[in-house]
Amino acid sequence: MRVPFIKMHGLGNDFVVLDARTDPLPPLTGKIAAALADRQTGIGCDQVIVLEPSAHADFRMRIFNPDGSEVEACGNASRAVALLHGRLARVETAGGVVTVEPASGGARIDMGAPRFDWDAIPLAYPIDTASMPVAWEGLEQPAAVNVGNPHVIFFVPEVDTVPLDRLGPLIENDPLFPERVNVNVAQVTGPRSIKLRVWERGAGLTRACGTGACATAIAAMRRGLVAGRGATVTLPGGPLEIEWMDSGRIAMTGPATESFRGSFEWDDFG
Numbered sequence: 001m002r003v004p005f006i007k008m009h010g011l012g013n014d015f016v017v018l019d020a021r022t023d024p025l026p027p028l029t030g031k032i033a034a035a036l037a038d039r040q041t042g043i044g045c046d047q048v049i050v051l052e053p054s055a056h057a058d059f060r061m062r063i064f065n066p067d068g069s070e071v072e073a074c075g076n077a078s079r080a081v082a083l084l085h086g087r088l089a090r091v092e093t094a095g096g097v098v099t100v101e102p103a104s105g106g107a108r109i110d111m112g113a114p115r116f117d118w119d120a121i122p123l124a125y126p127i128d129t130a131s132m133p134v135a136w137e138g139l140e141q142p143a144a145v146n147v148g149n150p151h152v153i154f155f156v157p158e159v160d161t162v163p164l165d166r167l168g169p170l171i172e173n174d175p176l177f178p179e180r181v182n183v184n185v186a187q188v189t190g191p192r193s194i195k196l197r198v199w200e201r202g203a204g205l206t207r208a209c210g211t212g213a214c215a216t217a218i219a220a221m222r223r224g225l226v227a228g229r230g231a232t233v234t235l236p237g238g239p240l241e242i243e244w245m246d247s248g249r250i251a252m253t254g255p256a257t258e259s260f261r262g263s264f265e266w267d268d269f270g
């Protein structure tokens with residue numbers, strides 16, 4: 001069976017999108033997703049995205065990391081999917097329903113409300129998630145936020161000097177985080193601006209992480225590190241605009257790009 005795919009990215013965080021909204025696919029397992037995501041032997045991407053019909057929203061978006069884990073949220077893929085769909089839509093994810101709307105060159109996403117309770121992150125035990133009394137080498141006193149998926153955020157003086165390739169996997173797999181965690185290191189660069197690098201759970205270092213940008217901006221606002229309710233978060237792949245709306249929900253605005261379309265033989269990966 002030949003299956004079409006769309007290669008897309010948001011700020012260099014790249015996706016293989018399988019659109020099964022009209023023509024169903026055989027069930028996609030984590031093993032198949034990992035094989036598709038492999039940059040040496042597969043198509044290669046940071047996440048495999050599957051679009052399916054939904055009983056609760058306009059359609060459903062499933063998200064797979066390159067290690068095969070199926071996860072709850074992906075900010076950059078939400079913008080890519082908005083571009084693909086071409087109009088306002090409510091999208092069911094395992095982390096909740098998000099509203100996607102194309103905007104010039106990209107999209108604006110209503111990502112839902114952040115959660116701060118220790119068991120909503122989730123953490124292994126009760127702890128103040130605004131400023132956690134824990135440390136890994138020089139990285140200390142992080143915040144934790146769930147924006148559909150779990151994030152830990154360290155505010156540091158200089159993000160480029162943090163050995164995130166070494167500390168990222170250590171923190172991601174720490175028993176404090178029973179469902180593992182996305183690891184963000186952030187530098188406040190102005191009253192409304194933040195520089196961010198992310199070690200993604202199940203994926204490693206990526207050019208950008210939309211949910212990481214949302215979680216980091218919210219953590220900075222909660223601690224009073226930035227002024228007001230809006231911030232520009234600049235990742236290695238470029239900037240995202242994050243707003244903590246009066247409704248308590250998060251809006252993320254930024255670019256999305258379709259790179260190319262192709263197809264693959266399902267049996268080569270199944």
Ligand SMILES: N[C@@H](CCC[C@H](N)C(=O)O)C(=O)O
Pocket residue numbers: 013046047063065071072073074075076077149150182200201202203206208209210211212
């Ligand atoms: N790239 C994403 C996040 C993808 C999922 C993440 N690795 C997880 O395991 O939660 C984004 O743009 O948000």
